[in-house]
Amino acid sequence: MKKIILISVLVFYGITSTSCSFSDDFDIPQKKSLNNVDFIKNQLMGQWKYWGRFSIDRNQWVPNLDAYSIYDFKANDIFTFHDKKSGKVIDGLFKIIPATxxxxxxxxxxxxxxGMKINKRVLLLTFNNNFMSIFETPFEERYQKQ
Known part of the structure; x- marks a missing residue:
């Protein structure tokens, strides 16, 4: 019985020390993290077309085939927002506040x-396979990269 316990302890110790010894494989660089401004900015660059919103009632994403808004993030921290409903085009500056x-x-x-200066915060939740999830309205919304 003592041998079984000793072997179990050694195997457990071997597994934990082995996984720790490969920490370089698991030490994901800050480049791929939402607390890294450069990573977020790199992901944001380009056009993002409104895809839909998350329905709490249905517990699923509800696509909106009539995409009514597009964000276009450009270099030098410039963005353009196209609102197809109103026909309005808004140009401005963006700043990324990283996760803590x-x-x-x-x-x-x-x-x-x-004529009014407006500052608006958009909560960024995830980037996932050319989609980003944000809170801009009371709903969680999804935009697809074009």
């Missing part, structure tokens, strides 16, 4: 609308 241990990252948008 307690908070998700967000995108701060600054623009002028009808």
């Amino acid at each position: 241990n307690k908070l998700n990252p967000y995108i701060e948008l600054s623009y002028t609308d009808n």
